């Protein structure tokens with residue numbers, strides 16, 4: 001008897017198979033018992049006829065509890081009404097481990113309870129669908145860059161310096177010296193761009209965010225491309241091409257998952273089409289004022305402002321040329337107005353907020369030196385970063401995209417905590 005994954009069963013009608021998995025749920029109807037088995041690849045209706053199996057098999061089918069691990073053996077039958085169009089007519093059943101009362105039941109549970117049981121919650125249908133979308137997205141990201149001849153450069157997690165401001169640094173002791181968990185791999189990519197031209201990193205990043213919002217995690221995954229000789233306009237085009245291609249890929253390959261999540265796919269379709277609206281920071285401020293927001297030129301935008309700006313467009317929007325004073329130290333000034341930075345934020349529609357932040361990088365050694373001082377950063381920790389401008393300086397640009405923000409948007413979730421397998425937040429480190 002061959003071992004089969006549930007996903008393969010539609011192609012095995014009439015064959016005898018053995019499927020290993022967990023009991024998702026069960027119901028009885030007289031002399032029939034319907035066991036829904038899941039194995040990660042799908043859900044299978046396994047039918048036990050009291051009169052068609054040994055007494056012991058029937059007893060096991062009656063005894064088996066939710067989330068017990070088990071193997072079912074039988075013949076694959078066509079059944080139009082069952083998921084996948086097939087069911088299993090059970091001949092034998094083996095309980096591997098009988099599960100005591102499972103904490104997560106079909107009834108409503110609060111978010112804290114579910115997060116405390118995240119290790120089990122991952123088995124639930126919705127969570128399963130979210131992780132599959134995340135998987136498609138992350139593979140799509142690597143594929144996007146691989147097809148364009150980028151080289152993946154893994155950046156370190158333990159670092160001597162900050163890249164995105166000192167307010168959100170996690171500090172740790174490094175054999176008597178201070179070290180910080182990386183907020184971004186960008187600074188390490190810039191030297192690598194001088195070695196390979198087009199590079200990217202993709203890994204966990206850390207921010208000691210003291211705020212409790214639905215958009216912030218303390219540990220999140222970021223993908224960051226960095227491209228030698230690329231200018232600001234080219235960066236905007238790349239960001240747009242990247243996001244539109246990824247959304248199209250997920251819509252194409254995750255239909256079932258999005259359906260399970262009851263995600264309105266028509267809301268995502270505009271994002272597959274380029275171009276995306278581009279709006280100057282100054283115009284964005286005016287637009288917000290027109291909508292009754294109390295903002296003035298020079299303010300950073302919060303979640304509410306981002307939501308209002310993205311409102312009417314079904315596509316992500318790109319806000320460009322922010323005041324240099326509210327952005328990171330490494331951003332190239334706008335040649336037409338040096339108080340502005342060649343910076344971009346991409347804002348997802350439907351109130352999902354910023355998904356991308358990027359910029360052209362400062363080219364001048366002297367200016368970078370000045371900015372490091374202005375931001376109160378310890379110069380000696382950035383000597384190597386200044387070297388990028390000393391030994392063959394070159395124009396370059398890049399951006400970072402937070403994976404969980406994008407998964408949250410694609411899946412239509414209400415909070416980032418469901419977009420990562422094990423969320424880390426201000427008051428959550430368990431499990």
Ligand code: 4AD
Nearest residue numbers: 184186216217220224355356357358398399400402
């Ligand atoms: O805008 P940020 O801070 O940009 C950087 O880190 C640059 N060094 C990137 C680059 O140019 N290479 O972060 C980039 C993205 C944000 O747009 C957002 O999607 C995500 O990272 N992000 C977070 N996601 C979850 N939780 C948080 N606390 C996040 N902070 C940023």
Ligand code: MG
Nearest residue numbers: 345354356357
């Ligand atoms: Mg940002």
